[in-house]
Amino acid sequence: MSAAPILSLSDITTVYGGGKRAFGGPRAEVRAVDGVSLELREGEALGLVGESGCGKTTLAKTILGLLTEKSGSIRLGGQVVSGLRPEAARRARPSIHYVHQDPGAALDPWWTVGHALDETLRIHGVRDRRERAARIAEMLMAVGLDTSFLSRYPHELSGGQQRRIGLARILTLRPRIVILDEPTSGLDLSVQATVLGLFNDLRHRLGLTYLFVSHDLSVVRRMCDRVAIMYLGRIVEIGPTAQIFAAPAHHYTRALLAASPTLTPGSLDDMPSLRDDPPSPTAVPSGCAFRTRCAHADEQCRVERPDLAAVTDTAHGHLAACHHAFP
């Protein structure tokens, strides 16, 4: 793993709502991403984990440039690419691409696979028809398909094949950073294993950097070098995968790991479960956002918001935002 950051976010905040309604009062502001700082290193796979509504997808879309951050800065390969309107922001970040959660829905049912792949390249300004055909053929091979798929329609493909096409479409654009949003949801175990193997293989072969958005911890553990845990718009813990899974420091991470099903049969009664649902992002608790569900919360947690801090002096790059972190 090389140490050079290819992408760095500094104190990014993305907000929904705000402003005024057409008639009447102000609209509530939702801070879906609230002061996130993150570095993506060249060639690594970083997992982004959290419950639904925690801001994972909003963060991914902000990195991509589809949503404009309210504050903070984004640097891509050393250059500042933040503070732009969506169209300019997207143009400034040509090396970042996004694979949809449901690639079947992202393919037009009336278009053949070949047509869809070709249009992607045309939109991105590849004029030479022969070059387009060559790039498409190359990437279809790379994802384990062949050119016979070009004349097929999306409904003729299985779930695993749709995902491969979704990936091939992005790869023809020669990205350096690929954001994978829940890339294995809805896949059977056997297909999932094949697709994950393909992701790994392509990352090493093409030198890609992955931001791996998922809620499946067993997949993240297997695929990622580092993991970031999000809760209500903030990163509460980040560190090397092995350390996070072996010695989670934040109480939320511990609860998440404990709830994740493993193949070892165990008694449900012994498993600690979190109370209730996460609070609404329109009413984030004061201090530590997790305190309402945390068994160890006290007065300090209510008043003071914990910042990300090194868990131990020896643990390299393992940070947690908790007043009562496990050492």
Next chain:
Amino acid sequence: MSGTDTALLEIRDLSVAVGTDEGTASILDGVNLRLTPGSIHGVVGESGCGKSTLIKAILGLLPARGRATEGSITLQGRALLAAGQKSAAQSARGRDIGFIPQDPLLALNPVFRVGDQLREAMWQYGMSADDPQRNQPRAVRRRVYDQRLVELLRAVQLPDPEQALQRYPHQFSGGQRQRLLIAAALACGPQIVLADEPTTALDVTTQLQILKLLRQLARERGLSMLFVTHDFGVVAQLCDTVTVMYAGQTIESGPVAATMSNPRHPYTRMLLACHPERSQELKGIPGAVPSPLRAPSGCRFHPRCPEMVADCQRARPEAVSGAARMVACVHCHEVAA
């Protein structure tokens, strides 16, 4: 109730075929399954293996062109489905067998209050088979039913049960909606609950809450549960026993711990080896699940099986039983725990 050896629900050699425009699809082929009182039984398999059709057959909800071609389903000796039928004259759905669907948002009607929807099954069947309320005036029945529902909502740990009946589905979170449907499944006091991937759409933290709730309800009420899932992790957490299905056939079953630590059928072994926790090099099983229109002869797994021999194509392997386990593979001659 009798001992744990007798089955509450028994499925014997059940084959279901559905007529399609392209020919007859054999969805289930010789399925065997026993549900003993008070146990939670998992049914695992990839999509297209017939898990959902099995549930529909038990509920008497086979598609219009679907028929049982062989075998039977019996509930405490009473036939629910026999060969040649689409469903029994009188279904046990709702009354003896409750059902928890996969997607709570699809199962609840967005324009009706939750209370009206939960009462519906009770208007239809009463609170139980011998419901003393059946001959009462409507207003009295409604009051009794509402009381019962509030109790149920409390049992499924939904906050503020009295108010909940007046609200609409969109006013609940995903986990709360699943709790509502668990309450609906229990409304008529069934002995058996069928659950079709009820936690697939939920976060792991909410999933754990729901699994713990199901476990607790099963224990308190002496319920038996058939839990369909594709997630071996959930089976390990929740179930006592498990059946593995492939392309409409039951290929292996037994206690969860023994089956998962020492799987005997090649398919079970290969599927478990695909799990990110166990997978060595992240490779799937070569090939794909066959279409039910063109089901392979003999053991349906033989085209993808590395241990295939000539016998596998010829005939369906005899099921070998022992120590509460069952394996249907020609290479397996005896099973012990």
